Amino acid sequence: MPYYIRHHFDPHFDYHRLCPRERLDGGVDHYDLGYVQNVKQDQLLAEIVDLDEAGSDIEQRFVVDEPVLPAGENTKLDPENPRRLLAAVNGYVFCDNGHIHVHDILNVRRDVDFHTGNINFLGDMIVHGAVRTGFSLKARNIKVLDIIGGADLTAHGSILAQGGIKGQKKASLTAQKDMRVAFCENAQLTAGRHIRVDGSAMHCQLSASGNILVDGRLQGGRVVTGRILFVREILGGGVGTTTSLVLGQDPRHLIELEMIEEELLDIEERMEYYGEQITFGPALHSEYSAKIARTQRRKKLLEQRRDSLIEILDNPPANPDAHQIIVEGEIRPGVMVTMGKESMFIDEIRGPARIRLDAEGRLAIFDYIPAKS
Structure with a gap:
């Protein structure tokens, strides 16, 4: 009795012959070529069916005499139905030498x-x-x-x-x-x-909940670290280049705060527009009154979350000794350091140094003796 292997992916897929996907407006997206056929673990890849159930649109090369699935790497038979082939891992599916593989x-x-x-x-x-x-x-x-x-x-x-x-x-x-x-x-x-930069970091935004290590030079931009910033060579770019460092903060809080502040600015612009529209007759008054009420509720929620985040960010970390900046080489002018409500601007060249809170809870610079290699 003949059988048919029904594929639940495109067995003819060839990543060497990709075409842009069509957009809803009828154009094509040259950034979306569908480079791989993704499959999730336990996803159905193929199944054996009787030939008379396969329909008329079949390919002869997938007609087989025995109900045997062409199982390859990282595939498995369905324990509840041995005529079904499943993916054993997350990955991409392809056919090679008549077998189905997932990598x-x-x-x-x-x-x-x-x-x-x-x-x-x-x-x-x-x-x-x-x-x-x-x-x-x-x-x-x-x-x-x-x-x-x-x-x-x-x-x-x-x-x-x-x-x-x-x-x-x-x-x-x-x-x-x-x-x-x-x-x-x-x-x-x-x-x-954690983030590690083997060379230099120039004018970048670096954010990590853990440690940040820069083996070369750190110049310009902003760094937010939940724990320790370690710079092997040079910190700062001198007069005219500001390097901003934020210690002891979860970057996710800062990112969320920035997003909230952007949305609040957008809300202010919308509220101004709604206020203008509401004056143009009863129909618009009813429509935009409802929009104003919804927007005001959203604004109140955002302001409450903003105030909560500001309170979190203003408070020093629970264990301030675990949060510090260590520079083995040299600190150049133009470095701004913030930790909670404390801040420090460095406007002179310093040698190897450690920046952290002192016994009074103020940011201070201490001498640092690099370990001998």
């Missing part, structure tokens, strides 16, 4: 550009080329071997930027766990745990 590591062996489009993957991703400006990557963990331009990278785990980042004030990298980069320029880096 949880995606190797992109070229630059991420208009040949690949944006890539969204459920497993780990390794990009062997560069990530060009304007493109985005999403994956569990991301490793990029070449340079990252003004791109957007998001990882549920960690990010390794082995080739460094030239962000052009457009790059945004977010990792829920750790991040390590060769160097970074004009980029925004946010990590749920």
